[in-house]
Each structure stands twice: as structure tokens, then as C-alpha cells.
Amino acid sequence: MAMEGSTINSEDFTVGCLLSIKTTLGEEFDGQVITFDRPSNILVLQEGSKPGPKRNIRFLKANYIKELSFLGQAEDPLDIKKCYIDLHRLQAREELAVRQAEADAERIGVGVTAEAQSIFDALSKTYVSLSLLLWCYISLLASVLCF
Amino acid sequence: MLIAEEGAAVEMNLQQAMQPKSPANGFGRRRADRDWGTRFENKVQSGKAHTNRSSNAGTTGKVGVYESPLRDRLVYLTTCLIGHPVEVQLKNGSVYSGTCYTTNAEKEFAIVLKMARLIKDDSLRGQKAECVSKAPSKTLILPGKEVVQVVAKDVSVTIDGMSNELQHAKQQEIMIDSFISRSQLVETERELEPWVPDKDEPQCPELDNIFDGHWNRGWDQFETNEMLFGVKSTFDEELYTTKLERGPQMKDLEREAVRIAREIEGEETRDLHLAEERGIHLDESFDVDEETRFSSVFRGGAIDDGGHEELDDVVLSSHSSETFGGPSASCNKKSAELTHAKSNVGTQVLSTSSSDEVQCSQSNPCADLHHPGSHDRAAQLALEPPTSLSTLRSETRAQEDRHCEHGELDSIKEHVEEKMLTDDAQLSKGKDSKSLDGKKNESDKGRLSSYTTAYTPPSHVFPKYNKKTSSPGQLLDGVASAKGAVEMQPANTRGRPGISAPSNSECAGALPTSSVPGLSPCSSMGSLSSEKSTLNPHAKEFKLNPNAKSFTPSQTPARPPSPMSDGSLLFSN
Numbered sequence: 001m002a003m004e005g006s007t008i009n010s011e012d013f014t015v016g017c018l019l020s021i022k023t024t025l026g027e028e029f030d031g032q033v034i035t036f037d038r039p040s041n042i043l044v045l046q047e048g049s050k051p052g053p054k055r056n057i058r059f060l061k062a063n064y065i066k067e068l069s070f071l072g073q074a075e076d077p078l079d080i081k082k083c084y085i086d087l088h089r090l091q092a093r094e095e096l097a098v099r100q101a102e103a104d105a106e107r108i109g110v111g112v113t114a115e116a117q118s119i120f121d122a123l124s125k126t127y128v129s130l131s132l133l134l135w136c137y138i139s140l141l142a143s144v145l146c147f
Numbered sequence: 148m149l150i151a152e153e154g155a156a157v158e159m160n161l162q163q164a165m166q167p168k169s170p171a172n173g174f175g176r177r178r179a180d181r182d183w184g185t186r187f188e189n190k191v192q193s194g195k196a197h198t199n200r201s202s203n204a205g206t207t208g209k210v211g212v213y214e215s216p217l218r219d220r221l222v223y224l225t226t227c228l229i230g231h232p233v234e235v236q237l238k239n240g241s242v243y244s245g246t247c248y249t250t251n252a253e254k255e256f257a258i259v260l261k262m263a264r265l266i267k268d269d270s271l272r273g274q275k276a277e278c279v280s281k282a283p284s285k286t287l288i289l290p291g292k293e294v295v296q297v298v299a300k301d302v303s304v305t306i307d308g309m310s311n312e313l314q315h316a317k318q319q320e321i322m323i324d325s326f327i328s329r330s331q332l333v334e335t336e337r338e339l340e341p342w343v344p345d346k347d348e349p350q351c352p353e354l355d356n357i358f359d360g361h362w363n364r365g366w367d368q369f370e371t372n373e374m375l376f377g378v379k380s381t382f383d384e385e386l387y388t389t390k391l392e393r394g395p396q397m398k399d400l401e402r403e404a405v406r407i408a409r410e411i412e413g414e415e416t417r418d419l420h421l422a423e424e425r426g427i428h429l430d431e432s433f434d435v436d437e438e439t440r441f442s443s444v445f446r447g448g449a450i451d452d453g454g455h456e457e458l459d460d461v462v463l464s465s466h467s468s469e470t471f472g473g474p475s476a477s478c479n480k481k482s483a484e485l486t487h488a489k490s491n492v493g494t495q496v497l498s499t500s501s502s503d504e505v506q507c508s509q510s511n512p513c514a515d516l517h518h519p520g521s522h523d524r525a526a527q528l529a530l531e532p533p534t535s536l537s538t539l540r541s542e543t544r545a546q547e548d549r550h551c552e553h554g555e556l557d558s559i560k561e562h563v564e565e566k567m568l569t570d571d572a573q574l575s576k577g578k579d580s581k582s583l584d585g586k587k588n589e590s591d592k593g594r595l596s597s598y599t600t601a602y603t604p605p606s607h608v609f610p611k612y613n614k615k616t617s618s619p620g621q622l623l624d625g626v627a628s629a630k631g632a633v634e635m636q637p638a639n640t641r642g643r644p645g646i647s648a649p650s651n652s653e654c655a656g657a658l659p660t661s662s663v664p665g666l667s668p669c670s671s672m673g674s675l676s677s678e679k680s681t682l683n684p685h686a687k688e689f690k691l692n693p694n695a696k697s698f699t700p701s702q703t704p705a706r707p708p709s710p711m712s713d714g715s716l717l718f719s720n
Contacts (some may be wrong), residue, residue: 001536010516013605015217023295023296023384024238025295027236030277033209034216034220034224034681035218035220035221035224036217037215037218037220037252038215038217039216039218039253039257040253040254040256041513042221042252042254042256044220044221044224053303053305054301054302055301055302055304055305056298056299056300056301056302056305057228057299058296058297058298058299058300059223059252059256059296059297059298060224060295061256061294062295063293064295064296078220078304078305079305082305083223083304083305083306084305084306085223085226085227088659090226090227090229090230091575092227092230092248093229093231093232094229094230094232094247094248095230096230097230097231097232097246097261098246098261098262100259100260101245101246102262105262105282105283108283110282128299128717147172
């Protein structure tokens with residue numbers, strides 16, 4: 001049954017239940033409840049039914065739920081016994097991600113159009129160094145624009 | 148709710164992390180531990196009472212009564228997000244994409260992103276979404292009041308998802324060929340997949356069908372060529388490769404070939420590049436940078452002197468015998484310009500003095516050195532380890548007097564001598580090197596035993612050349628080509644006592660017993676492989692300049708690792 005925002009009762013967010021949600025910003029999605037924290041009003045959903053250990057997770061502030069439909073009840077999607085946090089690994093992952101992001105950011109132009117960016121991206125698939133890539137790109141531009 | 152952490156309990160460490168004394172485990176030692184402490188304090192503590200958790204490694208802690216299991220899940224999941232790419236939607240509709248740095252889900256969902264970019268800007272409703280790109284923010288703090296939702300894809304929530312994640316990510320950072328081809332799997336070839344263009348590529352319609360046809364599409368280039376131009380092809384594959392005997396014995400031959408291949412690839416090697424190819428990790432030394440590992444010519448020694456991989460200072464090696472080894476880079480540079488033997492000789496001799504680690508056993512490397520038949524005598528210059536430098540000097544001197552008739556030779560000797568003297572502090576002989584004429588001690592000659600002067604001059608250059616040799620037979624073999632031209636005087640005939648196989652610690656270095664006037668040893672580097680000499684008969688005569696500055700090599704440091712700028716790392720998309 002669909003519920004409007006005002007009638008949503010937080011008791012409805014039981015772990016494992018399947019919901020269909022529409023947000024106040026116009027987004028719609030389905031998901032399975034992993035947890036709901038009342039003090040902060042944050043609902044955590046698992047989306048998709050991908051096999052394997054990786055999941056798509058959505059953290060949603062429940063006050064932005066416009067519509068809610070209860071689709072069913074299923075098992076707890078989180079296996080507590082397998083929940084471990086390795087802080088070292090997390091930190092290493094974060095550093096790696098930032099490094100990668102910085103390198104990627106170097107390949108994204110500031111103040112360029114999307115088309116120019118896509119051309120550059122296509123060139124960068126050739127796995128050459130950034131400097132050579134830039135040279136190629138500029139040569140390409142020069143030959144096209146004839147300057 | 149049980150939250151288990153590796154190492155020690157998070158909460159216990161939180162307290163300790165803020166104090167100067169760090170706990171023994173890795174958490175405290177990390178450079179960002181203060182950072183982490185701050186981050187986690189808000190997450191885990193949340194103003195609630197401490198829970199008593201045991202600090203034994205790997206044990207799980209029991210949750211105190213004040214914490215809700217549901218809340219713990221939230222904390223756990225937000226922790227899993229750290230380092231993961233996320234998209235955050237704000238109240239105003241805009242969406243930011245970035246790497247999650249930390250979150251605070253206490254009251255509202257606050258999140259800090261690293262390298263964040265605005266990917267959807269709905270704040271300006273009705274305006275065109277197409278916008279000029281902006282630089283990403285290094286750190287973006289999104290207050291809890293603004294955050295509507297946070298979406299993350301492919302998050303590892305459980306331990307089985309996390310294990311290989313980091314390693315895989317690291318490997319993806321540099322897609323080296325050996326990772327792609329996995330050439331270690333000799334028998335199973337890599338599964339080849341047809342190329343498909345990426346989804347978001349700009350559309351290239353003409354490429355779509357290019358690989359669709361049968362791979363040869365019935366096209367025979369030879370046939371066509373003959374037809375069009377009357378050109379008959381004489382191509383025969385078997386001229387270029389071993390004939391494959393297809394037939395019932397094929398399987399056996401194939402098996403045999405694979406066996407041999409596996410044997411070869413399984414051989415132990417100390418060559419850095421070979422090992423890299425085979426996936427073996429030699430000497431996990433930290434100063435092996437990418438350049439050394441993948442690209443540069445290996446200048447290390449094949450000499451196994453206790454596992455030292457002194458890649459830089461070892462001049463003597465079977466690989467580099469023709470190119471005069473590492474520190475001869477300066478020599479190489481000079482060789483192009485110099486016609487004087489002087490500085491070349493000096494450089495080469497000096498380059499030997501910097502090879503501290505060279506421990507030449509008698510037979511092996513020296514044999515290698517002299518092995519390709521005719522080495523330019525200059526190649527042999529580069530062999531002298533410093534330990535025997537003093538005796539080398541004496542040998543030089545002793546040899547000098549043999550060739551007094553060649554004025555230039557003497558001058559070279561003298562110069563060599565001079566340079567060696569200035570370099571080696573252990574000089575015991577003193578600077579009497581200037582004496583060229585026959586006032587050599589007999590005792591000096593006695594020390595010459597271990598040194599070979601396996602000189603292989605080009606046959607047309609010095610027909611009447613006197614040469615000293617020492618006993619090691621294999622070294623003489625190396626100079627076989629010179630035999631015709633050189634009048635060899637075995638050590639014995641000199642009446643030197645006690646000349647026998649040299650001690651192991653001494654390398655039979657070859658000193659030039661003479662020099663070719665005007666010959667630049669370095670300049671003939673390129674032609675060492677053949678027996679024919681490419682010495683320039685028209686080269687200028689060498690004239691010693693006694694006033695020339697002597698060359699003192701600086702202590703050649705190990706080649707510094709090439710600077711790695713993160714921006715130039717190759718990332719796979």
C-alpha cells in the first residue's frame with residue numbers, strides 16, 4: 001500500500017523489507033532495507049539484486065520520502081558474521097582513490113566544452129603519458145583550426 | 148550487533164590515538180591517525196557511553212546496552228564508504244560526485260568528499276544543463292542539513308568482497324604488459340575478445356563493420372598483385388621459421404617443445420628483466436624504480452657476489468664488457484669527440500676504480516670479458532678493481548719499460564699511471580710514475596702475475612708488439628685472434644717466480660701494454676664484435692699533455708630513482 005509522507009511510520013522500516021520509494025525531488029527507486037536509524041532519520045537501502053559481495057547502497061533521509069510502497073518482506077540482507085572493517089585497507093583505498101582522482105582530474109579540462117572533453121578522452125584511451133597526450137590534442141586542434 | 152575490527156578495538160585506540168603515545172598496532176602508527184581518530188570519534192562514540200571492548204587482536208566486542216544495533220549498522224555501512232566513490236544529492240537538487248572521505252551520521256548525514264565535482268546542477272531550474280566544466284574541489288564539505296541522499300555503487304559490505312579489492316585496484320593502476328598477457332601461463336593462451344567500442348564513445352559508424360567480415364575475406368594479396376602487376380612472389384614461410392611437421396608426430400613434438408619452453412622459463416635467473424617477465428621478484432630493494440624495472444638496459448653484474456645487485460657501480464659484467472659498463476657513461480660521451488687516448492684511458496681506468504664491489508673470480512668474468520674474440524684493448528682497461536690498483540700501477544710501470552721505443556705509449560702509460568695515482572688513496576708507490584725508462588723494480592714484475600694483458604690488437608696495427616701475458620690459460624684463449632700479430636711472452640720466460648693462477652680475489656685485468664698512437668679506445672667500442680678492426684688509421688697521434696688536469700671521479704652514487712609524478716601514472720579508465 002502506498003503511503004504519503006505524513007503517514008509514514010518509521011516502524012515500517014523493518015530490516016529486510018522491500019520498498020518502493022519516491023522522493024520529494026522526483027526520484028524513484030526500489031530497495032531492500034538494511035537498516036534505519038531513528039535518531040538521524042536515515043534509511044539505508046540496498047538496491048539491485050547483483051550476485052556477489054558488492055552492492056549498490058543508498059542512504060536516504062527519510063523526511064524526503066514522498067511516497068512509499070511496501071513490496072514485501074525478505075531476509076536480512078546483511079550477514080553480521082561477515083562484517084569486518086579493516087581500517088588499514090580503508091585508508092589505503094582512500095589514498096589510492098584520491099590519487100587516481102587527481103590523475104583523472106588532470107585529464108579533464110577546465111572551461112572546455114563537453115565535446116572537446118570527449119575528444120580528449122578518446123585520445124587518452126591510447127594510454128600514453130599525459131604530456132604526449134596533450135601534445136597530440138593540441139596538434140589536433142591546431143590542424144583543425146589551422147593556426 | 149557485533150562489530151569486529153582487525154587489530155584492536157577501534158574505541159580503545161581512539162583514546163590512545165589522541166595521545167602522543169601510540170599503541171603498538173598499526174593504527175596508532177599511521178601518519179593520519181589523529182585524523183582518523185577525529186573522524187571515528189564522532190562516528191563511534193556519538194556521545195554514548197563507552198563500551199567495554201577487549202583489546203585483543205581480532206576479537207569482537209560486545210555492544211553495550213546503550214547502542215542500538217540498527218545504529219551500528221548505519222555506522223558500519225558509512226564506514227564502508229570511506230575511499231569509495233559516491234554521489235551526494237542535496238536539498239537543492241544538485242548532485243556531487245566524489246570520493247567519500249568521512250561521514251557524520253549522528254544527527255544529519257554530513258559528508259566530506261574528496262575530488263568532488265558537480266555532476267548535476269538543478270539549482271538553476273529551467274536552465275540548460277550543458278555547462279562548461281569546472282575544476283573539481285579537492286575537499287568538499289557537505290553539511291548534514293543539505294544532504295538528501297548518498298548513493299554508492301558496488302560497495303563491498305562483507306569481508307569476502309573486500310579482500311582482493313585493493314590489490315586489484317593497485318594492479319589496475321599500471322597496466323603493464325605482463326599483467327595483461329600473463330605470459331607465465333605458457334600452455335593456455337590468453338582468451339582473445341573482439342574489440343567493441345566503449346559505450347560513450349563518439350559515434351564512429353565506419354568502424355562498426357570493419358571487423359565483421361571473415362578474417363581474410365577471400366583476399367589474397369599475392370594473387371592480386373600478380374594479376375595486376377605481374378609480380379610473382381617468392382615468399383616462402385619456411386625461409387623464416389622452422390618448418391612445422393604436421394602429422395602424427397605433431398603432438399609429441401609439441402609436447403617436447405612445451406617442455407623445453409617450461410624448462411627455459413623456469414631457469415633461475417638473476418637478470419632483472421627476465422625475472423620481471425617471468426613474474427619472479429628478485430631482490431625487493433626499494434630503489435628499483437619503474438625505469439630500472441621495466442625499461443633501462445640492465446647494467447648490473449651477472450657476477451654473483453653474495454647476492455648484491457649493485458646495478459650501478461659494477462663496471463665489470465658480461466653484458467657490458469663491450470660497452471664499458473655503467474660509469475662509463477661519461478666515457479661514452481667523450482668517445483665521440485676524443486681522438487686522444489689520454490682521457491679515454493684515464494676514464495676507463497678510473498671507472499674501474501669506482502667499482503668497489505667487483506669481485507672477479509679468475510675464470511668467469513674475465514673470460515667473459517675477453518671472450519668475444521677480439522676486444523679492443525681498451526675494453527680490457529676497464530677491469531681493474533681498486534684492491535689491486537696498486538699492483539696495477541706497478542704493472543703499468545713495469546710494462547712501461549718494455550715499450551720505451553714507443554714514445555706515445557709511454558706517455559699513455561705515464562698518464563694512466565698518473566691518473567691512477569691521483570685517484571687511489573692507497574697508493575703506496577708514491578709518485579714516481581714519471582720515470583719511464585727502465586728503472587723498474589724487479590719486484591714489481593713479480594706482482595704482475597695475476598694480471599693478464601690479454602691484448603688483442605687488430606692485426607694490421609701493431610705487428611711487432613711486445614706483450615706480457617700471465618698464465619691463466621683461458622685468458623689466452625680469448626686473445627687467440629691476436630696471436631698472429633702479437634708476440635706473446637708468457638710470464639714464465641721472464642723468469643718471474645711464483646707466477647701461478649692468481650688469487651680469487653684479484654681480477655685479471657688487462658692493462659694495455661701499449662697504446663695505439665692516436666687511437667681512441669672508446670671510439671672503437673662499437674666494433675668490438677667483429678675480428679676486423681675499425682681503428683682509424685688516420686687518427687691523430689696521441690701526445691701526452693703533462694700539464695693536463697687529472698680527472699678525479701666523484702663517488703658515483705647509485706642512479707637515483709627517477710622522480711615519479713603521480714600525474715603521469717597510467718590509469719586504466
